[in-house]
Amino acid sequence: MTSDSTGPAASYPPALTTISEDPLVRESIVASLVTAITPTESFYVRNHFSVVPAIDADKWRLKVEGMVHQPLELTFDELLSLPSVESVVTLECAGNSRSYLTPPAEGIAFGHGAVSTARWKGVSLAQVLERAGVSEDALEVVFHGADTGEEEEDGVVYSTELPYSRSLPVDTAMRPELLLAYEMNGEPLTPDHGFPIRLLVPRWYGMASVKWLTRIEVVDKPFEGFFQKRRYVFIDEGVEDGPVRMPVTSLKVKSVITSPRHGEVIQPGDFVIRGFAWSGEGEVTVIEVTTDGGRTWSEAKLLGDSNPNAWREWKLPWKATVPGHFIFKVRATDSSGNRQPMSIPWNFRGYANNGIHTLAVEVPSVKK
Numbered sequence: 361m362t363s364d365s366t367g368p369a370a371s372y373p374p375a376l377t378t379i380s381e382d383p384l385v386r387e388s389i390v391a392s393l394v395t396a397i398t399p400t401e402s403f404y405v406r407n408h409f410s411v412v413p414a415i416d417a418d419k420w421r422l423k424v425e426g427m428v429h430q431p432l433e434l435t436f437d438e439l440l441s442l443p444s445v446e447s448v449v450t451l452e453c454a455g456n457s458r459s460y461l462t463p464p465a466e467g468i469a470f471g472h473g474a475v476s477t478a479r480w481k482g483v484s485l486a487q488v489l490e491r492a493g494v495s496e497d498a499l500e501v502v503f504h505g506a507d508t509g510e511e512e513e514d515g516v517v518y519s520t521e522l523p524y525s526r527s528l529p530v531d532t533a534m535r536p537e538l539l540l541a542y543e544m545n546g547e548p549l550t551p552d553h554g555f556p557i558r559l560l561v562p563r564w565y566g567m568a569s570v571k572w573l574t575r576i577e578v579v580d581k582p583f584e585g586f587f588q589k590r591r592y593v594f595i596d597e598g599v600e601d602g603p604v605r606m607p608v609t610s611l612k613v614k615s616v617i618t619s620p621r622h623g624e625v626i627q628p629g630d631f632v633i634r635g636f637a638w639s640g641e642g643e644v645t646v647i648e649v650t651t652d653g654g655r656t657w658s659e660a661k662l663l664g665d666s667n668p669n670a671w672r673e674w675k676l677p678w679k680a681t682v683p684g685h686f687i688f689k690v691r692a693t694d695s696s697g698n699r700q701p702m703s704i705p706w707n708f709r710g711y712a713n714n715g716i717h718t719l720a721v722e723v724p725s726v727k728k
Contacts, residue, residue, distance in 0.1 A: 375392040379470060386404060386405040387473035393475075400547065406468075407507070409508060413507050415556055417436040422540075426498075428492035429492070429494075429495065430492050442483045444482065445539060446479060447481075447539065448669065451476060451477075454567050455470050455711060456472065457713040460472075463706070465707065465708060466710070478544050479546065480539060482541035483539065485539060489533065489534060495580070498579065500581075501528050502578075503527070503528070503570040504575040505554075508524070518590075524570065524571075525587060537669060538562070567591075612639070616636055616637075616690070616717045617635040617649075617688060619633065623719075625721070630677065632677055633688065634673070635675075636672065638672065639696075644693070644694055648692075649676045650690075651687075657691075661675055683725040685721070686720065701714070
């Protein structure tokens with residue numbers, strides 16, 4: 361299997377909206393998220409650099425090195441020969457919903473569509489690490505992607521060949537649900553989603569799921585890479601450096617309304633409000649919806665089986681009885697007691713915005 365892509369695909373269906381061409385960033389149209397599994401062509405895309413790596417799977421190798429007892433160098437076929445695991449997992453970009461912060465935050469101006477769910481297949485990361493034998497003195501596991509490029513901050517260009525690399529604590533990396541994924545919705549990964557292999561870290565924001573994976577490095581000290589220390593950290597108001605740079609990690613409890621869409625005209629009569637909810641810190645247990653701007657709330661029905669790694673669909677019947685404009689809001693609560701806030705404290709890059717999703721609809725007058 362060979363990928364000959366050296367850049368973004370030529371065309372995309374209307375279920376994706378382009379946020380940036382360089383690097384390629386596309387988010388799902390929220391109203392198009394109508395199934396529990398997002399079709400691959402509708403799954404959001406978040407690349408960090410201009411060029412998508414062109415990787416020949418026959419020549420690709422995955423190195424596992426550093427503080428291990430038995431360094432490994434696996435071919436693609438060798439990885440495929442290992443026992444496989446399938447898992448339905450929701451990925452959300454850490455910058456999702458960034459454009460709704462006030463004042464505007466630094467970074468790609470996502471709406472609410474940088475979240476999608478797929479059925480993934482791959483090899484347990486823990487199995488590979490156990491095969492290599494992680495040293496008892498190891499602290500973190502660093503994941504290196506094949507993508508490189510330029511990053512600028514405060515007018516300083518850090519590198520024209522800066523690699524995308526991220527680390528996880530050893531105990532997180534050894535969780536059984538983490539995958540070295542090679543399939544997405546029953547097909548090989550597309551170039552934009554990390555062909556031939558990507559890391560998949562359920563319940564964490566998407567920046568942890570490193571694409572185009574080529575090297576796993578076990579280390580005994582904190583990783584200081586650009587995308588570990590300069591990106592994906594919370595920077596609060598009024599503080600430039602110091603201990604306030606807390607890392608972005610697990611998904612905050614969150615929900616979205618997929619139907620109706622903002623500004624939709626709903627005809628008088630029965631209507632079903634629908635959406636999805638997810639959390640990386642517990643299972644979603646309660647969904648509440650208001651159709652009167654927050655004066656009263658009704659509990660929606662959760663659909664399907666609970667999956668701690670994936671979103672859950674919900675619905676609430678509503679009857680449009682009088683004409684006018686109506687404000688809909690939705691909030692989710694998880695099993696750890698976390699409930700969506702009305703808004704989050706501002707942070708410089710607008711990460712992890714799980715503020716309540718709000719939209720407006722209109723019910724027209726019935727003509728006699």
